Every structure is written in C-alpha cells, then in structure tokens.
Amino acid sequence: MYTAFFDLDGTLTNPKPGITRCIQYALERLGYPVPHEDDLVWCIGPPLHASFKEFVGTDELAHRALELYRERFRDVGLYENEVYAGIEETLSAVAASGRRMFVATSKPKIYADRIIEHFDLGRHFEHVFGSELDGTRADKAELLAYALGQTRVDPARAVMIGDRSHDVTGARKNGMTAIGVLYGYGTLTELTEAGAHHLCAAHPDVVPHCAVLAGSP
Template sequence: MTDRDLEGWTIAFDLDGTLVDSAPDLIGTLNRLLVEEGLAPVAMEEAQKLIGSGARALLVHGFEAAGASVERAKSDELFQRFLTDYSAHIADGSQPFEGVVETLERLTERGALLVVATNKRSDLSELLLQKLDLARHFAAIVGPDRVSARKPSGAHLKEAVAQAGGDPERAIMVGDAAPDAGAARDAGMPCILTTFGYTPVPVETLGGDVLIDAFEDVEEAIDGILSDFYVLKALRG
C-alpha cells in the first residue's frame, strides 16, 4: 500500500515546456500566420525560446524574429486567427514529456493535490490536456483569465492552489522558465525547474531551488524539498 506522505501538499505545474512539449503546434500556428502575412517562418529550435508568456507575446516575438511590424502582431484580428488555427491543431504534434503520466499518478497515490498554473488561456489549456488525456490528473487548470494576476506574480500560484482546494503555504511550483521562477519566489513557494523547457535564458540563472533534467526526477526533487521543510520545522520547535 502506498504511503500517503504527500497528503496536505499541492504541486503546481506549468504547462508548456513542463508537462507538455507543445512547441510543434504553437510554432506551427505561428509559422502558418507568418506565411499568410508574406513573411518567412521561424526555425523551430529558435522559436521554442519564444514560448511561455502566452499567445499574444508569442505573436509579438515571432513577428520580431521575422523582422516584421510589432504593431501588426498586436492586432486583435491576428490574435483571433492565431486562436482559431491553434485550437484546430492544438494536439497534432504536442505530447507529454516522457515520464509525465507515471509521475502524476505516483504523486496522486501519495496524496498530493495537483494543479496546473499556466499563462496559457484556461480554455486552451483544458482542450490540450483533455486531448492528451492529462486533465483527469488535476484538481484545477488555471490560466491567467481565472486569477487576479498572471505569472510572474505570485498571486497566480496562490489563487490556483486555492482554487484546487490546497494550501498555498504547503505548495511547490514545477516550471521551466522565468515566469514560473518569479511567481514561485513572489509566492514564497519552493520551485523546481526543468532543464528541457523553453526558457530563452539559461535555466541555471533563474533561481530555482532544484533543477531536473527529466520529468521522472520531479518526485525525488519534491522529496528533497519536503525533507528540508520538516528538518527546519523541527529545529524551530
């Protein structure tokens, strides 16, 4: 029988670049729009660094990378075209990173409450996770439209954890980029960062408490953080 030693703890996960390798479909939509606008597509390897702050930011960065007008990238009409195309192709090539399903199942068996805290719109996040059969693992899926402030504000994490029924004082963030690290720091939460995500700057510079090279390492990282937590708690009496 599995020891439910994570009872009372909430693990908050970023989505793109943490749970799911969603770059193929995000960049696919971006490149289709660029071509429709008479611009050259951006290379997948370079464009991955543009992901993480939401669709509008991806459009702006993508048009910048193509040497095009940023004002055009900010237009509502282009944004709606992006959403329409992306919704139709949201899981064509996107896949969970290796070890995601097994790790989420083990964390749940150990009593942890799981929540997604992402800068991706909630409806798109739910659609992607449903198509990949991942939504069932999470007590809540919380995009920026369901909180008072988006990452890197700590309010995003605190409110996401609360919406899932958890305690923000007993929560850990797992992400891949600066918005995740910044939000965790602002919320006073420990932060685990992946080295396989989409950050445009070296992940080592972001101030995460633990860096992991594979999703299978999430569980061990959580155990290390909780070990330190309970040692400090014992020392404080």
C-alpha cells in the same frame, strides 16, 4: 504536505510542432518573414501576445497575430502535441503520497482543458488553472496568486514545477518553492538566473524533490 502545481507546455507535454506552426501561420498571414520552427522555441511557455509583439512591433498587430494563431491552434495546432514519455508514471509517483496536484499554465484555460482531456491526464489533477482569452492571468505570478487563493493553499507549502523563467519568477513572487525542469524549453542559465530552488534534468527527478519537500517541517 506540499501541494504541487505543474506547468503544461514543456513540462507535461511537448507542444513544439503545434505552437511553432501556428506562429508561422499567423506571421505569414500578416505578411511578415516566417522563421524556421527551431528559431521559434523561445516562444514556447511565455504569454504569446508579448512574443508576437517582438515580431510585429505594436499591441494592435500582436493582438491580430494572436487571433490568427488561435484560428489554426483551436482545431489543428492544439493536437500537434505529445505527452513526454513516462510522465504518467512521474505524476502517479508524485500523487502517491496523497498530495494535491494542479495544472497552472499561461495557456488559455479553454485550450489547456482540451489538451489535458485529450491526453487523459485529468485524473491526476484536481483542477486546471489557465489564463482567459482576453489575457487575464496570462502572467504566471498573477495566475499562481489566483490559484493559491482558489485552492486555499499556503504558498509556503506549495511547489511550482515548470521549464521557463516565468514559472520560477511567478513561484518566487508568491512565496512558493520553484522547481525548474531542464528537459523542456528553458535553459540551465535561464532557470538559474530566475532563482529556481531546485533543478531537474528529467521529470522523474521531480519525485524525490517533492518527497523531500513533503517531509520538511
């Protein structure tokens, strides 16, 4: 039976207001131009340190920007977020076959846990895997390797479901099946070029894909 790993941002929840406003806050505090929130959606999903470096140019300033981001995110931005409509039904349908389910997100685990708890999604998942505040396991391939080891799941019998290229490449590097979802923040081109095995226009489409995989020899 296949084990399902779900990304968080752009897959289970829509975090755009919280993430973009916290990026704006950090850039403003550092005295940098503040882009419109619609021009910041490319930052949703990938590790934020690398995204901030695109704006500020150095690791040192990117680290400071991330500190400022978290200053607002931990109490305000974290809750400027919403669960995608119908995601509860999709998760229940995926779980109906009895398969194991986990969250695997580049977001720090301390925040991911609070988001999952806030939206009462924890009952669907055995565990939430996330990065550490110091950046450990922010890389999706590293995170998934760690999660597979901790759960003792055979990667050949595991699927990663996410909306960005790093979800797909992380899965493929670990020998997992990669399902790209198109309702989040990754484009069709991004997910295709990354090598997604399957693409889903809406999250209910994940269910039949998982059913087919579960029935594979």
